[in-house]
Amino acid sequence: MTPPTPLHLSLAGQAVDVLREQVLTGEIPAGSRVNEVEVAQKLGISRGPLREAIRHLASEGLLTLVPHRGAFVPAATPEDVRALFELRTALECAAAELAASRRTDVDLVRLRDVCAESRRNYRTGQPFPYRLDLAFHQALLDAARSPYIAEQVRLVQQRVVLLRSALADDPPHQQASLDDHDELVEVIADGDAAKASTVMRRHLSRVCAQMLTSSTH
Amino acid sequence: MTPPTPLHLSLAGQAVDVLREQVLTGEIPAGSRVNEVEVAQKLGISRGPLREAIRHLASEGLLTLVPHRGAFVPAATPEDVRALFELRTALECAAAELAASRRTDVDLVRLRDVCAESRRNYRTGQPFPYRLDLAFHQALLDAARSPYIAEQVRLVQQRVVLLRSALADDPPHQQASLDDHDELVEVIADGDAAKASTVMRRHLSRVCAQMLTSSTH
């Protein structure tokens, strides 16, 4: 069927996917420890592949390792959120600049599609699905055509998702985000790299501030 | 001696350090494969810890994994260099901006110390040791006070070192780099974030271009 892709992903690879899902959804709560023998039995694999999966997720920042103690889901402090968003801002502002100077017409179509779907969803009154936000940023990264930056953004966004689930974030800032996205598409269409960076910075600082206020209840 | 168990650092941690050194110095040449049993015997450890070390280095970008084939030292193409420097530019420009707005007097002393030592070394006529270049960028990161950005810059710089050794880079651009560093310290001392970003961008594009030209012999 699919010769280029590996027949069956290695057990370690499967464990990475399952564990990542459980960590990101909060099924494994922040601050809790990951017991190797227990999780290995629950996944039906041995400790070897599970250890590799744990180390992999640790390298992505989704787990923190303590020697002889095990792996923990990191607990987020407001300071962590700020520092992480400094990294995210650096990466995504650069991506926005590159997208403004490299985007093709096809890229613009994709970006506008995502924005249109977000608007449609907004009118239904339902909460803004994080899926659409990710889709927008992904489309922007595709337009930027910088694989290393794209990879790092993906990892950082994952950590943001982890903080969201840990902070029990309620997302009522849809309107502002949608406007930011639309404005970003416009300046990218104009090829205005400097302004793209500015708009992205404002967008992310708004998202960051929203996460910090919602966490203090 | 070989005590029954490691004293302070795990065998996997030690293996990471040894392998990283061998990869960065080119002792393990680019494109070559890392044989698990062979290297494990040479290091006097079992395959388990070595596998974890290999996966760790792969997560840092110093090795690439191929399922059922093993780990390889990645071979760098000019396109890789360009894309990697786009990431480095995004990170270090942001760090320069933050350093300009957050630096203390102590930070300035450290930065000027490194520049002075570089000048002293330059007058000796000896080649510019990469150690001093790293020290400068490290001092700048300390001044930026953004731990996540600092961590990512460290990883990217490592990959740049790997490319250097793979490209047999000769470093005759000392004069320009020293001037860039001095100028960066000045604008950071002035607290001019925008200009710090601009100077850093110019500096890195110069370094990148130098690596690309030297690689084509």
Place this chain on the structure above:
DNA sequence: AACATGTCAACTGTCGACAGTTGGCAGTTT
């Protein structure tokens, strides 16, 4: 009662061995 000390269960770090897959090589066919 508070503190220091000894003991112990649980867990991680490590090892050696087995099984499945891959790429190459010899032999055969056209």
Place this chain on the structure above:
DNA sequence: AAACTGCCAACTGTCGACAGTTGACATGTT
């Protein structure tokens, strides 16, 4: 001679078991 086929050695992926360390609990001391 070139190409195809089947076999084989080497290597990775995986497993179960042992040894050392850690934190907590129980016990004894001031």
